[in-house]
Amino acid sequence: MKRPTTPLTAPRLLVTVAISAVVAVGCGLVALAYGSSGFGGFEVIRGVLTGSLDAAQEAIVMQARLPRVVFAAIVGAALATSGAVFQTVLRNPLADPYILGISGGAALGGTIFMTLGSVAVATVTMGVPAAAFVGALGALALIFAVERWTPASRASNYVLLLTGVVFNAFASAIIMFLKSVVSAQKAQELLFYLMGSLAVEGTDAATIVACAAVVLACVVGLIWFARDLNALSLGDDDAAALGVPVTQVRRWTVGISSVAVAVAVAFSGLIGFVGLVVPHGIRLVVGPDHRVLLPTCALGGAGFLIVADLVARSAFGVFSSTLPVGVVTAAIGAPLFVFFLWRSMN
C-alpha cells in the first residue's frame, strides 16, 4: 500500500463513485427481477412500470425480494467498507471483521440469546440482533483493552490480530457447546444463523431503515477520516510527522467500523469474505486513496452481496433448497483470498 497515490481530482472522484453507484443499482435491479420462483425478467419490469402485477407477484417483489436486496446492500456496504479500514489501520492485507473477532463476538451474542431463547416471535426478531450487537461491542471492547495494554510498536498490530483469532476460537467453542445442549430445532436454527443468511422475513421496514441509517452514518464517518487513513497507510511515524493523531484515528475508525459490522452481523449472521475480497478487488481498480476507495467499497460491497444473495436465492431450482448467502460468498471469496495471499507474497 506504499505505492504513490494517483492525484485525486473532484471529477475523477465523482466519475468513479457515479460508475460504482450505477453498477450497484444495476445489481439491485437484476436481483429484484429474479428469484426462486419462475416469475422474473422483463415481466417484473413491465409489471412494475405498468402497475399490472397481481397480488402474488407484488408480494414476491415487494415483500420477498425488496427487503433482501436492501438488506444485502446494507450488510455488503458495512462489511466491505469496514474491511478496507481494518486492512489499512492494522496494516495487514488479510484483516477483516472476521479475523478481528468482531463477527465472532456478534455470533456469540446472537447464539446465547437464541439458546436462552424467548418465546415470542417479536422478541426473537429484535432480541437476537440486540444480543449480537452487544456481543460485537464486547469483542470491540476487548480489542481496545488489548490495544491500550499493548506498548505501541509495530508488533501491536499482530497482537490485535492474534487477539481476534484467539477470541474467535473461544467464541466458537462456546457456540459449539451451546449447540450441543440445545434442542434439534434450535441447533438447526443456530447452524443457519451461523452460516449467514439474508432471510429477513418478519423484520419490519422501520428496522431495515434504522439499520440503513446507522450503516450510512458509519460509512460517511469513515470517509471523514479518509485523509487520516491515507496518512496512516504510510506508516505510524510518517503519519505522526504529518500531524495525524495516530492513536485517536485508529481508535475512532476501528470503533466506527465495528458498529457498522455489528449492525450487519446482528441481523444476517456470519457472512464471510465480503470484508476481505471486495476491498482488495476495488483497490486494484480505483487505487488506495481512501477518499475514493471507501465510497466505492461501500457501493461495491453492496453490489457484491446483492448478487451473491441472488445466487443463493435462485439456487432453489438446482438444489431444491435456498442456500445461506455465507456459502456463496465463501465459495467466491476463499479462492480469491488465496489469490491475494499469493500476490502479497510475491
Place this chain on the structure above:
Amino acid sequence: MVLLAVLAGCDKPSTTQKSANQTAASAGEGAPEVVVTDELPGRPERIVSLAPNVTEILFALDAGDRLVGVTRFCDYPAQAAEIPKVGGIVDVDLEAILAKEPDLVVGTSSGADPKIAKKLDDAGIPYGFVRMDNLAQTYRGIAKIGELVGAADKAEALAADMEAKMDRVADSARDGEHPRVLMIFGRNPLIAAGPGTFGHELVELAGGKNVLADAKAPYPKLDIEKVISLDPERIIDATMAGEGLDTEFWNQYPSIDAVERGHVYLIDDPVVLRPAPRLVDGLRTIREAIVGSASARK
C-alpha cells in the same frame, strides 16, 4: 436434529424383512431394515431405548416399566422423563448404557450412531435396530420390537390396530377435495416437507396434495418468495414450540391463498410425526386442517 434424524433417510418400501447379524447398523439407502444380534433374551427385563419413538412403542406395549435407560429426547409418555438418560440420538453414551447392565438395547437404525452396534457387540450386549422411515416400515417395526421384548402378539395387534385406524382416516379422505398443502417444520430457516418424509406421507394420506411433492430434497429450505409462488391452499406449520406459535408470521403475506382464507394451522406437538402409534392422532389433526375444520385452527 431429533425429528430429522428420526425421519431422515430414503423410503423405498421394502417388502422383505432382512436380518443381518453383527453388522453395524447404518442409516441410508440399502441399509438393512432390521439389525439384531444372534442371541436375544426371550423376555428382556432391563431394556435401553435409543430413540423417542421406540420409547413410545415400548410404553404402548406395556414394556415401559422394563426400561432402564432412554435418550434425552424421550419425552412421551410423561413417565419416560423419569427414566435415566443414556445420551442423545447420535451421541449415545456407551458408558451410561453399560452402567445400566441392560439385557437388550433397542433403537432405530436411521440417525443412530453407526458405531454403536459394534460397541455393543464388543460389550456382549444384545440389541435390535429397526428402521422406521415410512409408514409401512413403522407397522413392521412395531411388530419387530414386540418380538424383541417378548410381546409379539400384543405388538401384532397394536400394529394392526394402528394400520386400520390410519386406513380409516385415509379412506375418508380419498374422495372430495384435495387442497394443495405446504407443511412447514421450521420457520428460521423455512424448512418444508418434501417427498419421502413422514410429513409428506401424512399430508397425502389425509387428502392433501403436497405442493413440494416434486422437490428433489426431502427437507427443502425455502425462501418466502418460493412459498408465495407455490401459493398453497393450506399451510400446516409444525414449527416446534419455542419459536412462537402464532400466525403473525404468516399474516405478513396475505397474498398466499392459505393466509388469505385463514387456512394456516399450527401444530404445537411435532412428535405427532414420530413413527409410533400416536401417528394416528397426527394424521387426524392433519386431516382436520385439510378439511378446513375450525377446531384445528389456532
